[in-house]
Structures are given as C-alpha cells and as structure tokens.
Amino acid sequence: MPVSDIRDSTIHPASTDLAIFYERVRSDAACLLHLKELRWGADLERFCCPNCGSSKGWWLDRRQLAECRVCGKQSSVTAGTVFHRVRTSLRKWFCAVYLLHPNRKRITTMELAKLIHVSYATAWLMLKKLRSAMGTRIEDYGLERLMRVNEAGQRQAASTT
Ligand SMILES: [Zn+2]
DSSP states (O other), X not given: OOXXXXXXXXXXXXXXXXXXXXXXXXXXXXXXXXXXXXXXXXXXXXXXXXXXXXXXXXXXXXXXXXXXXXXXXXXXXXXXXXXXXXXXXXXXXXHHHHHTOTTSOOOOHHHHHHHHTOOHHHHHHHHHHHHHHHTTOOTTOSHHHHHHHHHHHHHHHHXXX
C-alpha cells in the first residue's frame, strides 16, 4: 500500500465522514488491522523489532501479532500506545477518538459514557488517557498522530531509563 493510501486511511475526524468512519470500526479486528496499517504498513514495510531492530517481520493472522523473522520476538501493534492492554473494546476507543476531536463540541464524561455505552468510570479513564496522549498538539489529532505521539513517548522513556 503506497504511503498516500495510508494517509488517506487515517481516521482524521476533521475530514472523515461518519459513514467511512463507521465502516472502519465495524469490528475490533478491523480496528486492530487499521492500527497495524497505520503503524507498520499493510505488509509490515515499516516494522521495526523492539528486541533486535530488524525490519523483517511477518504478521501472524491467528494471533494478531507481528513476529520478527530474525529473533522471533512477537510484538503487539498496540504496545507502547494508549490502546495497549485496554479492556474496553477497540471500537469504543476509536469512537472516543472520533468524538474527542477539538473541532467538535467539548464532550463531558457523562456524554461519552452514554454515547459509547461504557460506565462513567471507564469513560473518565478513557478521556484522561486520550487527553494526556493528545497533549497540547490537538490541531492534527487523529489516530495516526496518536500512534506517533505515543511511540515518541515510549522512545523517550526507554532512553531515560
Ligand atoms: Zn527481532
């Protein structure tokens, strides 16, 4: 998939209409594949093994993980992102990202809870995590941006330890 197509497939709430967005978030598996394409590319052309740095990997369909062809380390596409090990469905997280775009009316915790059918406590946690991941650079706030911000944060954390 060419880079331009990946850009076009970014969930960018300011420019994505609801029908396209809805199709992309039709299942948790679809959301995960979308994250994979954003982060590593459809054929893992931008994959980088966190263990050995190799760029050669393959996708394990059944396990939904990338495996390094050199060292065998398996990596989750959500590792190092705000979506890692979340208990709430990825579809709901994607919807929250969509609803949180600054071009939309500011959303309250209660509104988010009602719109995506989660408890108040879950909505509060999601808002906290997403707003913290967004930081102050909210003008270009889409999933792709969120992945980059979190990867940068992870690299920073790794280099300071
Ligand atoms: Zn490796």
